[in-house]
Amino acid sequence: MCRRTATQAPIAETKPVKPVQISAADTAAIHTGIKRVLKDPESARFGEIAAGIDDKGDTIACVHVNAKNGFGGYTGMKTYMGMLTNDKPRRFVVAGGVPDHLLEHRDQATYKVCNDFGLRLSG
Numbered sequence: 001m002c003r004r005t006a007t008q009a010p011i012a013e014t015k016p017v018k019p020v021q022i023s024a025a026d027t028a029a030i031h032t033g034i035k036r037v038l039k040d041p042e043s044a045r046f047g048e049i050a051a052g053i054d055d056k057g058d059t060i061a062c063v064h065v066n067a068k069n070g071f072g073g074y075t076g077m078k079t080y081m082g083m084l085t086n087d088k089p090r091r092f093v094v095a096g097g098v099p100d101h102l103l104e105h106r107d108q109a110t111y112k113v114c115n116d117f118g119l120r121l122s123g
Contacts (some may be wrong), residue, residue, distance in 0.1 A: 016118030017052025017060055026084055026092075030061055033092025034080050036097075043068035047077055050119035051084075059084040061092065062114035064121055079110040079121060 022030070030049060035041035047064030054060055061084060064077040082094040096110075114121060 004068055014113065014116040015055060016116075017054045019050070019118070020059065021054045022049065022051045022059070022061065022084075026059070026061075026090060029084060029090045030063060030082075030092040033082060033094055034063060034065055037069050037080075038065075038067045039096050040068040040072075043074070045074075048121050050114065050121055052117065052119055055115075058086070060117055060119065062110070062117070062119040078107045079114060081110050081114055081119075 013061050027049065031044070031046055034045055034046075038044055041109045045066040047066065049061055049063045051059055053059040060081065062079060065080055066077050068076050069075050080094055084095060085091045096106075111121070
């Protein structure tokens with residue numbers, strides 16, 4: 001029996017972004033966007049934010065967040081990344097859905113991608 005295999009499209013090379021300071025309004029948009037994906041949004045404790053503009057003019061941000069999980073305990077700082085939209089008002093779209101069986105690797109992978117973009121968060 002003959003099986004066809006799909007060819008994967010090449011993954012685009014990650015290029016460092018140009019670091020930028022973000023405004024208070026953008027910080028609020030980032031917080032709102034991340035809260036939308038948390039199990040307990042009101043528990044969110046935001047840490048460091050690193051942001052930059054890519055060669056297409058998009059603002060990419062990486063953020064440390066500590067929030068409660070489904071059991072009511074704080075998880076420790078986790079890394080989230082996403083993009084600020086260019087519409088008004090700006091919104092923050094968190095990147096990537098991760099299947100439940102890979103959640104333990106999400107933070108490590110997100111942290112690596114942030115570093116590849118040149119958006120380094122401490123810790």
